Amino acid sequence: MDVFQAMDELEANRLASVYVLYGSEIGLVDLFCDRVKHIGGFTSIARFDFEEDGFEQARLELDTLSFFSEKALVHVRNCVALTSQGKSGSDAEALEAYFENPAPGRVLVLSTVADKLDERKRITKAAKRHVVVQCTTPKEPEALRRLKRFANERGMNITEEAIHELWRRVGSMTHCMNEMEKLSVYALDRRIERADVEQLVARSVEDSVFDWIDCVAQGQIAAALTSLQGLARQGYDPLALMALLARQIRMMGLAKTHGDGRETLDQLAKRASVHPFAMRVAAKQAQRFALRDLEMLTRRIADSEYDVKRGRRDPQQALETILMQAALAASTRSSPRVQ
Incomplete structure (x- = not known):
């Protein structure tokens, strides 16, 4: 199950003995642990790193009875034993044994930054008898809803517009929460x-590149040149930008030639191995170009790349x-065609 479903179920069900979390969203792992701590009435979280500490210290914490409280919440990060990168050994064997007989009244949370667990391993099969939680980046509607809840729980006074802009710039739950x-x-x-978001939160390079290409496609020469200067200051390679522009022009050409009802944009996106949203953007941009302009621009970019790679032209000037x-070509359909 995903991490949000798991957190919702924490409030409805008794806590499990073991939770196994995997995925790139480290912030969601911490959020899950905090929710377990709150719901279970734990006073603290004992934290360990599997790669550095192994499992022995965590096992000792789980097995030791406290004079002050019988409750123990233990979080072990970087549990690589559950992934293809992890090697077998005494720590992995001890963890597998714990899966078979977890300590009563204790909660163990294991986490690893991995796209998936290695289900071929015996230890992973043992882990899957417990609660396995996926901590990956959610789709935008769910992300916005959870960010609003995150803000409310922490008493943050933030507008919906600010949350939307933050998500647009960052696109990661972990980074957004930070x-x-x-x-x-x-x-x-x-x-x-x-x-405040626009002033303090840096835009990603990908976001800047998207805006630059869109300015070009909209025929906004001044804005495109200004955006290009900003990308140059960020150290973006002119040849890489040329390749991205060529890719966008090819997508526009595809939308132009096949967007006549024979294929849907989603089908075109699948054939071109791109996201449907990217193809929809390209189809909208293609309306500003004649097909012969797109074909000519594709050839011009190929020629420019050839000249740059052989030292005949300056990369920035060619771009x-x-x-x-x-x-x-995009600014007006009545302007002179590219020669």
Whole structure:
């Protein structure tokens, strides 16, 4: 099950003895542990690292009876024994044995940053008899809903527009939650607005590249040149940008030639091995171009790449020339065609 379903079920059911969490969203792992701590009435979380500490210290914590409290919540990070990278050994054997006979009144949370568990392993099969939770990046509607809840639980006063902008810029629950904590400190007692996010949260390179390509496709020469200068300051390689622009132009050409009802945009996206949203954007951009312009621009980019790689042209200058040719072709259908 996913981490949000697991957290919802924590409030409805008794705590399990063992939880196995995997995925790239480290922040969601910490959020899950905090929720277990709150619901179970634990006073603290004992934390260990499987790669550095093995399982012996965690096992000792789970088996030791406290004079002050019989409850123990233990979190073991980097549990690579459950992945294809992990090797067998005494720690893995001890963990597998614990899966068979977990300590009563204790809760063990294991986590690993991995896309999947190695289900061929005996230890993983033993782990799957307990609660296995996937901590991956959710889709936008679920992410926005959970970020609002995260803000409410921590008493953060933040607008929906600010949360939307934050997600658009970051696209990761872990990073969003970290940035929300920083924004809360920055805003003090006032409400966090979208302008705060725009001022404090850096845009990703991918976001900047998308905006740059969109400016080119919209025929906005000045905006495209300004965006290109920003990407240059970030150290983006002109040849890499040229390749991205060529890819977008090919997608526009595909949408132009096959978007006549014979195939849906989703079918085109599948054939081109791209996300359906990317193909829908390309189809919209293609409306500003004649097909012969797209074909000519594709050839021009290929020629420019060839010249740059052989030292005949400056990469930045070649990219700016292509940019202006593409933007000019998009700016008006009545303008002179690219020669």
